[in-house]
Amino acid sequence: MPRVVIVGGGISGLALAYRLEQRMPDTDVIVVEERSRLGGSIGTERHEGFQIEIGPNGFLDNKPFTLALCRELGLGDHLLVASDAARRNRYLFLDGRLRLLPNSLLSLLSTDALSWRTRFLLLAERFRPRRRSNGDESIDAFVRRRVGPEMAETLADAFVTGIYAGDPKLMSVQAAFPRLAALERDHGSVLRGMARSARQRRAEAAARGEPPSSGRMWSFREGLGLLIDRLRERLHSPPLTGVTVRTVRRLTDNGWRVQSDGRDGWDAEAVVLACPAYQQAVILADEDADLAASIDGIPYNRVAVVALGYRAAEVPGSLEGFGYLSPQRQRHDVLGVQWCSSIYPDRTPPGMVLLRAMCGGWNRPQMLDWDDARLVGAVRDDLRRAMGIRVPPIFQHIIRWPRAIPQYHLGHLDRVAWIEARLSRHPGLFLGGNAYRGVALNDCVEQGDALAEQVVRYLSAESDVPSKL
Numbered sequence: 524m525p526r527v528v529i530v531g532g533g534i535s536g537l538a539l540a541y542r543l544e545q546r547m548p549d550t551d552v553i554v555v556e557e558r559s560r561l562g563g564s565i566g567t568e569r570h571e572g573f574q575i576e577i578g579p580n581g582f583l584d585n586k587p588f589t590l591a592l593c594r595e596l597g598l599g600d601h602l603l604v605a606s607d608a609a610r611r612n613r614y615l616f617l618d619g620r621l622r623l624l625p626n627s628l629l630s631l632l633s634t635d636a637l638s639w640r641t642r643f644l645l646l647a648e649r650f651r652p653r654r655r656s657n658g659d660e661s662i663d664a665f666v667r668r669r670v671g672p673e674m675a676e677t678l679a680d681a682f683v684t685g686i687y688a689g690d691p692k693l694m695s696v697q698a699a700f701p702r703l704a705a706l707e708r709d710h711g712s713v714l715r716g717m718a719r720s721a722r723q724r725r726a727e728a729a730a731r732g733e734p735p736s737s738g739r740m741w742s743f744r745e746g747l748g749l750l751i752d753r754l755r756e757r758l759h760s761p762p763l764t765g766v767t768v769r770t771v772r773r774l775t776d777n778g779w780r781v782q783s784d785g786r787d788g789w790d791a792e793a794v795v796l797a798c799p800a801y802q803q804a805v806i807l808a809d810e811d812a813d814l815a816a817s818i819d820g821i822p823y824n825r826v827a828v829v830a831l832g833y834r835a836a837e838v839p840g841s842l843e844g845f846g847y848l849s850p851q852r853q854r855h856d857v858l859g860v861q862w863c864s865s866i867y868p869d870r871t872p873p874g875m876v877l878l879r880a881m882c883g884g885w886n887r888p889q890m891l892d893w894d895d896a897r898l899v900g901a902v903r904d905d906l907r908r909a910m911g912i913r914v915p916p917i918f919q920h921i922i923r924w925p926r927a928i929p930q931y932h933l934g935h936l937d938r939v940a941w942i943e944a945r946l947s948r949h950p951g952l953f954l955g956g957n958a959y960r961g962v963a964l965n966d967c968v969e970q971g972d973a974l975a976e977q978v979v980r981y982l983s984a985e986s987d988v989p990s991k992l
Contacts, residue, residue, distance in 0.1 A: 525550050525982050526791040528781045530768045530806065531798030532556030533563025534964060535956045537754040537762070538592065538971030539797060539978075544759055546979050553789060554762035555781075557798070561755055561762055564927070565964070567746025570920055572872035574746055575830045575879070577922045580861055581605060581740040581747065582964040589968045590741060596753045598743065605740040605845070609866040612844030615681055616855070616909045621847055624681075628714065641673040649712045659933050662699060663691040669713060681848040684858050687962065688824050688884030689930050690851070698931035698939075742867055747964075770809050771796070771952070779951055793951045793978055799823070800929060800958035814945045817938060821958050825888040826927035829880040829902045830863075832918030838876055839911045846878075847909060851886055857905040858884050875917075878906065885930060891923055929958040953978060 527543060529536045532554050540552045560566065564578030582589045593602060614621040615636050625631040632642050648669050654660070660668075662683055666675040675691065683691040687699060697704045706716030743749040755762060771794050772780045782788040796803040804819035846861040863877040864870045871877045880902040883890040890898065899919055906912040939959050946952060955974050957967050 525793070526789065527552050527793045527795065527978060527982070528779070528789050528791040529554045529795045529797055530771075530781070531563070531796065531802075531956060532558075532561040532762045532764065533797065533956070533967070534565055534751070534754075535563075535967040535971055536795070536797035537561065537751065537758070538968045539795060539955060539974050540758055540762075541592075541754055542972055542975035543978060546975060547982065550982065551760070552758070553760060553791075554758065555766040555768060555783065556762055556764045557767045557802070559765050561764060562748060562751035564924065565747050565751055567748030568920070571832075571918055573830065573832050573875070573877055573918055573920070574870045575877070575920055575922075576742075576747055576863075577828065578924075579747060579964050580863065580866065580879070581742040583738055583740055585738045586965045586969060588972065589965050592968055593741075593743075593750060596750075596757060598749065598753055601743040601745060601749060603742050603744050603867055605742075605866045606868075608843040609845040609862075610739060614844060614847035615677070616847045616849040616905075617677065617853075619908065621909055624678075624848075636677060638673060641671050644671045645674065645714075649715050651712070653707050653711045659695050659697055659936065660704075661692050661933055662694045662696045665696040665703065665707075666691075669707070676852050677850055680850040680852060681859075684851055684884065685848050687928055687930060688826050688858055688881060689928070690885045693885070693930070693932045695931050695933045695935050698935040740866070744869065768798075768806055771806055772810055773949065777951070791951075793953065793981060795953040795955055795974065795978065797955040799926060799956060801926060803954060803956075803958075811945070811949065814942065814949075817942055817945070818954075818958075820938060821935070822930045822932060823926035824885045824928055824930055825883045825891040826924045827882040827891050827893075827898060828922040828924070829882060829898055830918075830920045830922075831878050831880070831899070831902065831906075831916040832871060833876050833878070833912065833914065833916055835874055835876045837912075837914045842876060849905075849909075851884070855905060856887065856890060856901040857882055858887075860902075860906065860909070880905070883927075891925060895919075895921055928962055931962075951981060953981075 527550055529540050536554055540554050543550060543552050566577040568575045568577055584590050613624040615624050617636055622636045625634045631645060651669060662679055663675045666679040680691050683689055683694055703713060706713045710716030710719060767784045768781055769784060770782045774780055779791050779794045780788055781791060781794055796806060800818050800821040804815040807815040842862045842865045844862060845866055848859040849855045849857060858881040861879045863879050898921060953974060955970060960970060
């Protein structure tokens with residue numbers, strides 16, 4: 524019976540293990556996780572009647588992978604879609620007040636978050652020439668070139684903050700937002716490409732007799748932790764937690780040796796590192812120092828999640844929406860705030876609301892070192908200015924992520940290509956996780972499917988294609 528050892532018990536490793544056991548049921552799949560719990564950044568905690576996500580708040584259905592996996596796991600009756608208000612109403616905290624973020628071309632042309640000049644430049648984007656160079660380009664440079672500086676410093680900055688908590692001047696548009704780069708490359712214009720892509724999606728969905736993908740966000744009544752629990756239950760062998768893998772070494776008989784603390788280790792025909800990149804680098808340092816160094820060059824930011832509970836009657840104004848983002852050029856302590864109890868029901872005790880603030884990020888890493896009182900004070904000050912909340916919270920809970928989200932900086936795709944090429948020297952070694960080709964939950968599930976197929980091909984010796992990310 525062949526054996527595969529998967530190092531990393533986050534969504535990437537668990538989804539991969541599940542698919543491997545489906546496709547090769549006679550394979551011994553062992554999942555090991557360094558932490559005491561599974562799920563990586565995904566997890567649901569309950570305190571004093573409040574239900575809090577420690578990481579992602581949901582997943583989108585603009586890709587089918589996660590939604591399909593949930594239904595396949597028998598979780599269809601537990602699925603919960605975000606409220607219509609949360610989908611429609613997202614805000615930007617700009618120049619001292621909340622402004623409704625545009626969610627369509629028409630709303631982009633009428634929003635007061637952009638000047639008339641920028642709105643005119645947006646209309647003219649269709650007529651701007653496409654970029655001739657094929658080299659890497661930052662998100663900030665891409666948006667400035669296509670629309671102008673205000674769009675880059677306001678909306679692009681906010682969206683990069685919301686997804687990566689990163690710096691758009693450092694992030695690669697080809698790596699972080701490949702669809703944007705592809706729209707310009709394939710259609711000559713982002714707006715023209717978006718319109719054509721939307722028509723194509725509608726036509727394809729109609730041919731299948733299905734509604735077009737809506738981009739709605741989903742979770743579960745019990746929280747995203749339910750997905751992790753169900754994957755764990757479905758695996759033939761329970762994942763091993765609290766196990767630190769130190770090295771993986773190539774054996775002379777074409778196998779691999781996985782060595783951990785306090786154990787004899789495992790021999791395996793294939794090994795998949797689905798843990799964070801910095802852990803992969805440590806594990807591979809003795810086997811291939813150059814490969815480890817390249818992987819270790821993928822940076823991570825630092826993020827603090829501050830959840831605050833209030834009495835609904837003491838929160839002024841309406842919370843009908845998703846929340847707000849704050850462009851980093853304003854140098855606010857808070858990157859954004861999600862109105863969790865408005866996105867999904869039953870996240871709080873009756874008569875309460877739950878807000879979840881994101882702090883730190885690439886440009887404010889020192890915030891993670893602040894004590895709880897200072898961190899909560901900074902969030903309260905932001906909520907006072909943005910939402911008029913002046914009362915102290917009745918509940919607070921803080922989660923710190925010293926290494927939160929991998930940052931796809933300029934040169935990231937070249938780095939990934941080099942790593943892929945280097946892996947050809949190590950048959951049976953595979954790399955996964957969110958450090959390479961997408962940080963969202965959907966991306967991790969999709970890559971888990973693709974990686975399972977590569978491992979199956981390798982084990983069944985049906986192809987000589989080198990292992991890839």
